[in-house]
Amino acid sequence: MIRNFRRAQEPLDHAELARLLPAPGDPDLRPDRRLALEEHLMQQIQHAPAPAPEAPRPARPRRRTLLVALPVAAAAVAGVLAFQLLGSASHDGTAAPLTRVPAPVVRIEAGSAEKLDATIRQISTAAARQREPKVGPGQFLYVKSQVSYLVTEVDFDKNTETAFVQELHPREVWKSRDGSRGYLIEPGNSPAGGEPLDTDVPSHINAPSYDLLRTLPTDPDALLAKIYAEGEGKGRNRYQQAFTTIGDLVGEQAPPAGLASALYRAAAKIPGVVVVEHAKDAAGRDGLAVARTDETAGERTELIFDRRSFTYLGQRTIQVEEVKGLKPGTVTGRTAVIERGVADVLGNRPGTGGA
Amino acid sequence: MFARIRDGDPEAFRELHAAHASLVYRHAVRMTGDWSLAEDVVQLTFLEAWRLRGKLRDEGDGPRPWLMGIAVNVLRNTTRAGRRHRAAMDRMPAQETVPDFADELVGRIADAEQLAAARRALGRLRRGEREVFTLCVWSGMSYAEVAATLDVAVGTVRSRLSRARTRLRGLAEEELRTPGTEPGPASGQVRGDRVPAARSMEEENR
Numbered sequence: 001m002i003r004n005f006r007r008a009q010e011p012l013d014h015a016e017l018a019r020l021l022p023a024p025g026d027p028d029l030r031p032d033r034r035l036a037l038e039e040h041l042m043q044q045i046q047h048a049p050a051p052a053p054e055a056p057r058p059a060r061p062r063r064r065t066l067l068v069a070l071p072v073a074a075a076a077v078a079g080v081l082a083f084q085l086l087g088s089a090s091h092d093g094t095a096a097p098l099t100r101v102p103a104p105v106v107r108i109e110a111g112s113a114e115k116l117d118a119t120i121r122q123i124s125t126a127a128a129r130q131r132e133p134k135v136g137p138g139q140f141l142y143v144k145s146q147v148s149y150l151v152t153e154v155d156f157d158k159n160t161e162t163a164f165v166q167e168l169h170p171r172e173v174w175k176s177r178d179g180s181r182g183y184l185i186e187p188g189n190s191p192a193g194g195e196p197l198d199t200d201v202p203s204h205i206n207a208p209s210y211d212l213l214r215t216l217p218t219d220p221d222a223l224l225a226k227i228y229a230e231g232e233g234k235g236r237n238r239y240q241q242a243f244t245t246i247g248d249l250v251g252e253q254a255p256p257a258g259l260a261s262a263l264y265r266a267a268a269k270i271p272g273v274v275v276v277e278h279a280k281d282a283a284g285r286d287g288l289a290v291a292r293t294d295e296t297a298g299e300r301t302e303l304i305f306d307r308r309s310f311t312y313l314g315q316r317t318i319q320v321e322e323v324k325g326l327k328p329g330t331v332t333g334r335t336a337v338i339e340r341g342v343a344d345v346l347g348n349r350p351g352t353g354g355a
Numbered sequence: 356m357f358a359r360i361r362d363g364d365p366e367a368f369r370e371l372h373a374a375h376a377s378l379v380y381r382h383a384v385r386m387t388g389d390w391s392l393a394e395d396v397v398q399l400t401f402l403e404a405w406r407l408r409g410k411l412r413d414e415g416d417g418p419r420p421w422l423m424g425i426a427v428n429v430l431r432n433t434t435r436a437g438r439r440h441r442a443a444m445d446r447m448p449a450q451e452t453v454p455d456f457a458d459e460l461v462g463r464i465a466d467a468e469q470l471a472a473a474r475r476a477l478g479r480l481r482r483g484e485r486e487v488f489t490l491c492v493w494s495g496m497s498y499a500e501v502a503a504t505l506d507v508a509v510g511t512v513r514s515r516l517s518r519a520r521t522r523l524r525g526l527a528e529e530e531l532r533t534p535g536t537e538p539g540p541a542s543g544q545v546r547g548d549r550v551p552a553a554r555s556m557e558e559e560n561r
Contacts, residue, residue, distance in 0.1 A: 012516055014492055020523035023493040024473035025466030027384035027393070029377045036448040037398055038372045044443040045405045046365055200359075201366045 031233060103150065103165040105329040108320055111274030111291050111300075119275045119288065120268040126310035127260035133342045135210050135254070140174040140181075142350050143252045144339040145314070146282040147171045147186075150332040168282055168334070173197070173252055174346050179209030183346040194347055205230045206248050213249065218258040220265035227266065239270050240301075243292040247303055250312055254340055260312075264290070267303070279304045281314035283336035289316070298323040299332060313337065357413045363405075372401055375419060379426045382494050386430050386477075388470040390463065395444065399436040400426040402443055420503035423496070427486055427504060479526055484519040487512050 029037075135141045148168045166188060174183040175197070182197030184190045203209035205227065217223045224242065231241040246267050249255060255263065267273055272292050279289035281304045289302035298321030304313045314336035319326045326332065341350030359367035379400050383393035403425045411421050429436045437444055477485050483505075490501045491512070502509045 012513070012520060017488070017492045017516070017520055017523070020520065020527060021473060021476050021488070021492075024385055024469035025463075027381050027390065027466065029380040029394075029397070033394075034372075034376050034380075037376060037394065038369060040398065040443075040446065040448050041372055041401045041405075042365060042369060043446070044402060044440075045363075045368055201364070 035233060099167045100164040101148075101167045103326075104331045105327060106280075106318060106331060108300075108318065108329050109276055109278055111276045111293075113274050115275045116268055116273065116290075119290065120264055123290070123305055123310045124261040124264040127264060127312075128257050130257050130260065130311065132254040132256060132260075133340050135177050135342050137177070138344075140176055140183075140343045140346055141210050141254055142172070142174050142339070142341045142343040143254075143337060144170060144172045145252065146334075146336045146338055148282055148334050150326075150330075165331075170338075172349070174343055175209065175252075176346075177210040179203035179207070179212070181346060185347070196346070205245055208249055208253060210254060213253060213255050213259055216249075216259055218256075218262045220262045220269065223259075223262045224266040224269055237294065237296060239272055240292060240294045240296075242270050243267060243273060244301060247301060247315055250303070251315065251335070252337075276300075276302055279316055280334075281316060281336040282334035283314070283338065285313050285336065287313050293320055356418060357411055360404075360408050360418055361411050363408055368401065368405060371404070371418060371422065375422055376401070378419070378494060379422070382423070382426060382489060383430065385470065385473065385489060385493055387433075388467070388474050392433070395437065395447070396426065396429050396433060398444065398447060399429045399433065399440055402440045403429060403436060406439075415500070415503055420496075420500045423490065423494075423500075423504040424506065427490075431482075476523065476526060480519050480522055481515075483507075484515045484522070487515040488519040491516055 133141060146168055147170075148166050150165055169187045171186040171189070172184070172194075176182065179202075180199060182199070183194055184197050185194035201207070203212045205212070217226060227242045227245050228238065231238060231245060246263050249263055250260060267290055270292065274291055276289040276291045278286055279291075279302045280286050285304075285306070287304040288307050289304045291300050291302040293300040298319060299317050300320050302316045302318070304316060305311060306313055314334070316331060316335075317333040319328055319330040319332055322328055339350075343350050356367060356370075360371065376397055379397050380393055383396035384390055387393055387396065400422065404422055407425065411418060414420075477489070480488060486505060487501055490496045490504060491498065496504070498509050498512045502512045505512070
């Protein structure tokens with residue numbers, strides 16, 4: 001056999017190889033399917049706390065449970081944490097679990113599209129007149145809310161899941177203007193004294209920052225076009241994704257007046273958005289809601305507004321169709337914004353000094 | 356990117372999935388001939404990547420070879436990887452029925468025959484040759500990448516590919532001599548890589 005040393009380092013003729021045994025078929029992972037797999041992966045890896053990969057583990061605790069909350073109203077969209085680590089029997093440093101309460105079940109009031117235009121006009125006019133907190137360089141936006149979410153408890157040993165609703169509890173969040181630094185105090189979700197929320201993931205439209213909100217267009221059509229474009233390939237449904245994004249942009253945020261006004265006008269342009277006459281936020285305040293039903297999940301996300309001042313109060317998610325044993329009318333998530341302010345020091349409440 | 360993966364930044368894994376899930380999937384379909392199983396392989400690969408993230412080294416242009424190396428190991432022993440991540444795999448999103456994708460269905464049936472034929476041919480190769488061949492020729496990865504993937508020298512990649520070529524040429528000649536016959540049945544078995552519960556096409560596409 002004559003060896004050809006000159007060619008020994010050169011690649012072989014791949015065309016010939018491919019002829020000898022052509023690649024069979026053209027198996028493509030459909031984009032929607034890949035996204036479903038991506039969500040599944042994110043849910044699995046976010047069950048685990050970040051550090052300690054492949055480290056020698058101590059003997060497994062007899063019973064390992066993780067509590068994961070579906071932050072439905074706040075940010076239950078692809079692109080944001082879909083599941084939130086709440087605490088675990090096998091990890092110390094995390095908070096004691098919250099008391100379980102029966103999920104509230106409410107009468108489902110049908111939404112109407114008729115009053116949408118008039119209602120949106122009132123809400124967006126009110127938003128345009130509002131003064132949002134001004135966060136200076138080095139300062140932090142502080143938002144205090146009252147929240148309760150549906151929580152799924154996963155027992156890895158028995159491989160069982162149980163769902164329950166957390167008792168209503170306060171949640172306080174501090175965020176730097178660019179979103180890179182933050183702090184969270186939330187019983188059941190953070191250790192007793194709170195914990196830092198620092199991140200090197202740049203803020204994006206579903207995890208917005210004070211600065212980011214000031215770069216968005218204030219023309220409703222341009223804004224909606226941007227929201228659709230950013231939501232491309234995320235979530236289950238383009239319109240639902242856009243509506244939830246709007247919820248993210250007003251929720252624990254301080255949108256400038258022009259943007260807030262544009263956001264509500266944009267919401268009205270999303271197909272399927274309706275007005276619901278009565279919706280209670282997590283503080284028990286009865287308001288009117290701009291809402292949209294996610295047919296796939298059988299749930300309706302509601303942005304709740306004061307019925308006189310038309311200011312934003314909070315969000316609520318209710319089950320409208322029975323899914324996974326959740327009866328129609330079950331409230332799976334509630335939030336209410338109690339206070340927005342500016343803090344000088346992470347973890348210090350506004351007006352309690354620091355700088 | 357390397358550091359973010361090692362540090363367990365979930366967003367880095369999201370990006371990793373977006374960038375490479377399709378590559379892993381195509382490779383897995385062609386190696387197993389089973390679409391559903393290929394999805395399991397994709398997820399097991401990423402779950403293993405999460406578990407092993409601390410072992411990623413700053414080598415090469417990106418994490419692709421490292422990830423494909425994990426995929427190759429998952430394919431070598433899918434059941435073992437499956438056991439390790441049983442709870443996670445039990446929660447895999449269900450395959451929807453796909454009545455709207457009639458074209459895809461037809462495509463799959465045609466592909467199934469091709470896949471079966473290719474798998475028979477692959478079965479004539481040694482495992483090392485088979486891995487090098489599919490990664491280089493079917494997935495279009497460079498020799499250096501495949502060397503990193505399989506943790507062997509670049510020269511080994513080349514020599515395995517060369518041996519694969521020799522065997523495949525022999526196979527082609529064999530087929531010419533005896534037209535219409537299937538390649539030998541016993542040797543057509545892919546050693547050690549058979550998965551116990553391959554789902555039937557009917558079941559999967561219902």
